[in-house]
Amino acid sequence: MNKLILKTAIITLVSAISVSVIAICAITLFFPEKTASATAKMGMYGVSANFQEIAYNRAPSISRLGTLVDYAAASENYSLLRKHCPTLLSAKNFNKYATQRDALAGEHVTGGYEQFVSGSYAVALYRNGEDGKAVEVATQAVGNGYPANNAVQYLLYDSADREDEEFLLSLTAYFTAKYTEVLAEESTVGLAPTVAMDAAFAYYVLGEDYQTEYTLWLSRV
DSSP, rough: HHHHHHHHHHHHHHHHHHHHHHHHHHHHHHHHHHHHHHHHHOHHHHHHHHHHHHHHHOOOHHHHHHHHHHHHHHTOOHHHHHHHHHHTTTOOOOHHHHHHHHHHOOOTSHHHHHHHHHHHHHHHHHHTOOOHHHHHHHHHHHHHHHOOTHHHHHHHHHHHHOOOHHHHHHHHHHHHHHHHHHHTTTTGGGEEEEHHHHHHHHHHHHHHGGGHHHHHHHHOO
């Protein structure tokens, strides 16, 4: 009798597990976007990015693409960023979408969505050894100004973390030119201290051999 009860219980458990597995497979197969959202809430952004890509490929839209880039950036999936950021940035309605994202971000979030996408793309290129293209993407996004949390700063902080001396030195050349540029216009002169701070930070990371340059730029902040 006990063996029969145990056998029945095991069969019931196996059946329940099988049904659950089938249900999960069905959900992930037919509702990849919902799966992506659910896994993102659990902090599983890498998984979310893969499911969101499936959802986007099935029914392309700029909102799905934007969410895909969000997940890819959160999971540092540089391959997906290199693949999809150019498509997002070149979309004909990207400016409208970026404006909507900025409005949703709220007043406590500094930095525009365009800078986020461009900066994420630039870092992905940099991580792939495409230094020149990375700088081109970032500086083009920054333009004539120097907005908060801009794409060049994405490159600055990432290369600083890696202590990439050669790349940091190339950025100091950009900061020197940008500092002169913003000082030349009355509308942008107020940006000069921020540019100087970033230049000083680069030289600080470069170390004692660049103490003179660090001190000079710090005096301009």
